[in-house]
Amino acid sequence: PAGWVQSGATCTNGANPANISLAPGVTVRCTFTNTQLSSLTVVKQATGGDGTFAFSSNLPGGANFNLTTTGGVAQQRFTGLVAGTYNISETVPAGWDLTRATCTDGSSPNAVDLAAGEDVTCVFANTQRGSLTVMKNTIGGNGVFTFTSQALGGFAVTTANGSGQQVFGNLVPGVYDLSENASA
Numbered sequence: 001p002a003g004w005v006q007s008g009a010t011c012t013n014g015a016n017p018a019n020i021s022l023a024p025g026v027t028v029r030c031t032f033t034n035t036q037l038s039s040l041t042v043v044k045q046a047t048g049g050d051g052t053f054a055f056s057s058n059l060p061g062g063a064n065f066n067l068t069t070t071g072g073v074a075q076q077r078f079t080g081l082v083a084g085t086y087n088i089s090e091t092v093p094a095g096w097d098l099t100r101a102t103c104t105d106g107s108s109p110n111a112v113d114l115a116a117g118e119d120v121t122c123v124f125a126n127t128q129r130g131s132l133t134v135m136k137n138t139i140g141g142n143g144v145f146t147f148t149s150q151a152l153g154g155f156a157v158t159t160a161n162g163s164g165q166q167v168f169g170n171l172v173p174g175v176y177d178l179s180e181n182a183s184a
Contacts, residue, residue, distance in 0.1 A: 005082060008033035035083065036117035042067065042088055043075045043121060048128030048173070051096065055124075057088040083116045090124050095170060100125040131169040132176055138162050146181040 009017045011030040022028060044053050044067040052068040059078045067074040088109045092098045101109050103122040112120055136145050136157040146156045147166075151174075157164045 003037050003080070004034045005037060006032065007035040037079070038081045038083060038114040038116065038118045038120075039077060039079045040081060040086060040088075040112060040114060041075055041077045041119075041121040043123045044069055044073065045123060045125040046072045046096075046128065047099075047125070048130065051093060051126075051128070053093065053096075053124070053126065054091040055088060056091070057086060059086055059088070081114055083114055083118075086112045086114060088112065088122055090126075092126065095129050096126045097129065097172065098124065099127050127173060129170050129172055131167060132171060133168075134166045134178060136164045136180075147178060148181060149176065149178050151176045152178075 009030065009032045011017055011020060011028050013020075013026070013028045015021060015028065017030045017032070020028060020030065040059065042055065042057075046053075046069040050069040050072065052066050053074075054064070054066050056064050060081070061078070065076060067076060090098060090101070101122070101124050103109055103112055103120055105112070105118065105120045107113055107120075109122045109124070112122065114120060132152075134147065134155075134157060136159055138159045139162065142159040142162065142164075144156050144158045145164075146154065148154050152168055155166055157166050
């Protein structure tokens with residue numbers, strides 16, 4: 001039936017079950033063994049935005065696949081898998097950090113050991129990096145204004161037509177400090 005694979009068929013007299021020669025008075029027992037197929041679900045969780053994430057694996061029919069998140073989540077299910085070891089890895093796109101990669105059976109995604117009939121889910125969680133823009137507005141003139149930051153270092157913003165800015169991109173989520181140096 002669906003979801004199963006025949007993994008053995010033997011007869012006590014050594015005959016092939018498809019062609020049993022039965023002699024008078026002889027009892028032959030034929031045993032058929034089936035193994036339940038397994039499944040593996042790959043879940044992508046994205047914090048900070050949606051994106052398309054590339055994966056590679058040794059899964060049949062899914063060696064290379066993409067998951068595109070909507071509302072921060074996407075998934076793909078692989079069914080009909082024979083018991084064995086499967087690997088899944090993500091190519092983390094620029095501007096994102098892989099923050100977690102776990103499987104429900106406790107294995108690492110790069111070595112998921114599926115048992116017969118097992119259903120495992122592997123979750124890959126990514127956090128998008130952010131940006132910080134420092135805006136400086138002036139009234140009555142333009143100038144160069146210096147700032148300090150423990151996290152970002154020292155920098156200057158030059159105004160033109162009463163405004164200027166400094167953009168810091170590709171920042172990991174966290175707390176950042178800013179202070180403008182007093183002008184003389």
